[in-house]
Amino acid sequence: MSPGPAFFCGGKNIPRRAVLSGIAGLAGAAGGAFLPLPLAHAQDADGFFARLTDRAARRAATPYDPSAKDIPQALADLSYDALRDIRFDPRQAIWRGETPFEIQLLHLGRYLRTPVRVHTVENGRATPHAYRPDLFSYGRTGLDPETFGDLGFSGLRVHHALNDPAVMDELIVFQGASYFRALCAGAVYGLSARGVAVNTARPEGEEFPGFTDLYVERPTAAAQSIVLYALLDGPSLAGAYRFEVTPGTTTVTSVQARLFARRPVEQLGIGALTSMFDFAPIDRVGVDDFRPRVHDSQGLGMQTRSGEWLWRPLNNPDRLEVNVFRFVDPAGFGLMQRVRRFDRYQDLEARYHQRPSAWVSPRGPWGEGEVILVEIPTPDETNDNIVAFWKPAVPFEPGRPVSLDYDIQWTLDGPKPDLAWCLDTAAGHYGLPSTELDDTTRRLGRKWVIDFVEGPLRTLRTAEDVAVITSADWGRVEGVAHVLNPDTGGVRVFLDTMAKGAGPMNLRCHLARDGAPVSETWTMQWRPPAAA
Template identity: 45%
Template sequence: MNDEPLRPRPAPGLDRRKFLLATAGAGAAGLLPFRPGLAQDAGPQQETAPGAPAAPAPAFTFDTVRELARELARRDYSDDQGRVPQPLRDLSYDQYRDIRFRPDQAVWRGDKLFQLQFFHLGFLYQRPVRINLLREGLASPVEYRADMFDYGANTFGGSLPADLGFAGFRIHYPLNRPNYADELAVFLGASYFRILGRNQIYGNSARGLAVDTAAPSGEDFPAFKEFWIEEPGADATQLTLYALLDSRSAAGAYRFVLHPGTDTQADVTAAVFPRRDIAKLGIAPLTSMFFFGENRTRTFDDFRPEVHDGDGLQIETGRGEWIWRPLVNPRDLRVSSFSDENPRRFGVVQRDRDYDHYQDLESLYHRRPSYWVEPVGEWGKGRVELVEIPTEEEINDNIAAYWVPERPVRAGEGLDFAYRLRSVLETPGQPPLARVVSTRIGSARVPGRPDLPKEGRHFVLEFQGGELEALRPEQPVEAVVTTTAGELRPVIAHRNGETGGWRVFFDLLPDGKPADLRCVLRLRGQTISETWVYLWSPA
C-alpha cells in the first residue's frame, strides 16, 4: 500500500487534498441468483406457472448491464443522494477520515491474489453505490455491516441503517511484493477511477464519461451507481468487473478487465444511451493537476522548481504524427482542440522523472504515472479536447482531456466504444523521434535594445533523444516554427553540447491575439522529432 493517502477527485478545479480517505472494507453475502430488474429496479419479472419447475437464472454478462442501462435511459433520472443519514452528510473532513476499514474484513483475503475493500458513505460521498459479487454467472449483493469499520471518535456507528450501502471500493493485489496486497485500483466519486502499476503512486485519474465539460451550460457529472465484480480464481492475475452509470444526460454500461503489472492496464468496453441530445460528449476522460513547471508564466512563492501530476498532453494521431503539448496553469479558462480521425492514442503524461526538478519528498511527483488511452477499433472523426483551469493551489485538479466524436450524440441513439487505459512511467510505443524535454519562456528584451517591445516573449525548447545524440553540430538540423498570430523573429537551432540534444529558440512579437505555435525538427526534409504545440495568450 502506498504511504501517500488516497485523494479521490470529484471534479476538475475542485479541492482534492481534502479528500484523503481512510481505508474501508466489507465481507461478502451468500451467493444468490441474479435477477435483472429486481435489485436493479429494471421492471417486473416473468412469473412461473404453479407446479412448473423454476427457470434457471440467466448468466450475468455485459449484455445484462447493457439492457439495464438501455432501460434506465428510458426513465426519468433519479438521484439517490438524499438517502444518506444526516449525521453522515454533516461529517467534517477529519471526522470522515476517522472512519477506517478493518483489514480482516477484506473480501477474498487469504483466498485470492485480489482483495476488495469498501469506502464508507459520508462527507462529500453522499450517493450510495450498490456492489455485487459474481460467481459462475450468478450475482449476490455485498451487504453493509457496521462492524466492518472502525469509527474512531465518531459515535454513530451502531445507529446507522442496515441497508446503508457503500460509497465505493478499491482493489488490492501483490504488485510490488509477493506477500503484500498493494492498492491496484479505486472506484470512488461520480465515475472516477484510478489504476496503478509497479512503483507508482496516485496522481492522474480517469472517468467513465464526461458531459459538457467547460461548456457554458455547466457540466453534468455521470456516476457509477452499481457494480458487479467477478470472483477470480485463486491464482488469477486479471479481474473483471461491470458498472452501471447514470446521469441526467445519459445511462451507460461498462466492463473493466484489469491486468496488473509494471504497466497496469484496464480494458474498457462501454455502451452509452443518451437521455437527451448532448452537445459535447467526452469519451475516455482523464483528469490531472498542473500547478507550475519550467514553462511557468505566473509566479508562485514556492521552494519547489515544479509541481504537477502531468506536464503535457501527448497524442499519436491517426496519421502517425506525435504531438506534444506542454500543460499550463492559465490565468483564464482554456479549451484547446486537436482534430483527428481514428486516433491511435492520447494521454496526460508525466514526462519529467528527475526528482531534482521537484524537490518534494512528500508528494513524490517524479513517481506519478502517466495515463494513456489506446482506442480499440475505429473511433472515426472527432477531436482530442484539452481543458486547462486556473488554480492558485496544487490541491485542485485543473486539467482534463478526452475524445469528442464529431458525430452528433442524439437522445435515444446508443453509442458503443472500447479502449485500453494504461498507467505507465515510460511512454509506450513511441518511435525513435527526438522529444521535447523542456519549454521555457521569458522576456524577449535584450539589454541595450530599448527598441524591442517589452511584451515580446522568448521561447527556448530543448529536444533530446532519437537521432540527435548521434548528429554532429554541423549537421543541417532545421527547426520549422509557425504561428497563427504575431510575428516570429529568426528561429535558431543548434546542438546543446551539455546535454547532447538540440536547443531551439525564437522570439514571438504578439499582436494582441492568442497564438497557436508549432515546432518540429527536420533533417534534409525528414521529420526527426515530435511536434511541439503551444497556445500563447496575452496576459
C-alpha cells in the first residue's frame, strides 16, 4: 500500500491509502471520449483558461520531469498529530473581509510532500503567493520555519458563509494529487473528487498525476461563485482545468477539463469520485462494532440518456471487485448517501448521516463509454476503498486530446428519479431463520431485502398493485416476496437467491405495473465465500 493524500474521515484528518497498485489479473479496454479542443471559451473573456490549456499541451509534448522539491527532513518526520498542529492564521486569509470568498493556504509535511504553486488572478494576470512563516502557527511542533526557505504549499481551501452569514465555513479544498472535495450547507466532509484517474485497479499500478499550480480568480464583492484554475502533470498526461464553485444547499462545481497524453493510457477516468464503505446491513459478517453502519457513500447511482435509473449498493468485498456499466452519453452518475437518519449510524463524531453525495452530470455528449466501479477490501474506515469514474471508449493517446465539461453536485438530498428509488439494502441468511441448510446452500444462498420508496409508491394501496421483476446471471432467484413497509411508506422486497459456483452472481430487480417500470433498477454483484 502506498500512502495517499490526507483527508477527513471519522472526525479526523487521517491518511487514507490507495490500495490500487500491484493488482494482477484484471481486464479492461482502453478508453477516452474526445471532442475537438475549442479555441475560445465562452466564460474565458480574458483568455486565461485558453493560455493554461496551451501550456498543458506544450507540457505534454515534452518528457515528464518527476523531480520534486524535497521538503525539510523535520517536516517529513512529523507525526500525524504534529502536522495537524500547524495551522494557517485566518487573519492572513487572502481577500479577508473584501469579498464573499477568502482563501487559506495549506502546509506541506509528512504525507503531503509535493509543493503546489498558488496564484491569484485579476484581469487575466496571475500573481504567485510565496510561502512565509508568518502565515502559520506551529503549535508544539518545535519547528523553526525560518529555515524552510521558499517551501511552497500543499494546497488551498476556500471559505464562504455557507451555513451562517457571520461564519466563514470551509467550502472546497484542493490538496493531494488532483483531489478536491466540497461541502454543501449542513454537510461535513466525506467523499472526494479527482481531476483524473489513471489506470485505477489495473495490473500496471495506478498513476496519480497532480495539480502543480492552482489559480484563484478574485471574485467581485457581490459574487455568488468563485473560479479556480489548475495545471495538471503526471508521467502519462498533462492537463488544464477550470472550476466554477457555486455554494448552497446543493453546491455545484462546474468543471472544464482539457487533457493531453504523453503516452497511451489504458484506462482514463473522468469525473472520478473516491469514497469509503466499511460496513452496513448489506454485509456485517465479522463486524464487531456498536454502530449499525459506517460509510461515506452508500451506493452508486446512474442515469442513462434514455431515462433509466440504476442503483448499485456498495460492498466491502473480501477481494478487489470491478463492475462495468456500459452507456452512450450518460445523463449522470454519482456516489450517494441516501440514508440520512442519525440513528442508522450512531456516530456522534464522524456524523456519517451528514456526509454529502456527489453527482456528476455531463455537459454535452460524452459518447460511448463505461461507468466503472472499483471496490477494494478495507479492514476499517480509514481507507478510501471505493472509486467510480467514466471511462470513454475511444483510446486516449498522444494526438487525441480530451475536452470534457461536467458539473458535480455536492448535496445531502441528491438527484433521484421520478420513479420509486431504493432507500436501503440489507442481506443475510438464505430462507427462513428456522430453515435447516446444508453447507453448500448456506454458502451459496443469500437473502436480499430491498426498500423502494417515493414516486408512484406514495399512492399505493396494496403491495399486489406492483409486480417484482428480477433476473440473475451466474445464479438464480429462488424466492420473491414483497409487502408494504409502513415505516417508509414504500415497498419492501425479499429475494432468496442462489449463486452458481464461485460466481460472481449478478442480480437485477425493479418494480413494475402493467409491464412498465415504476422504480429504478436495483443491481447487485455478489461473490459467495470460498468453500472451507
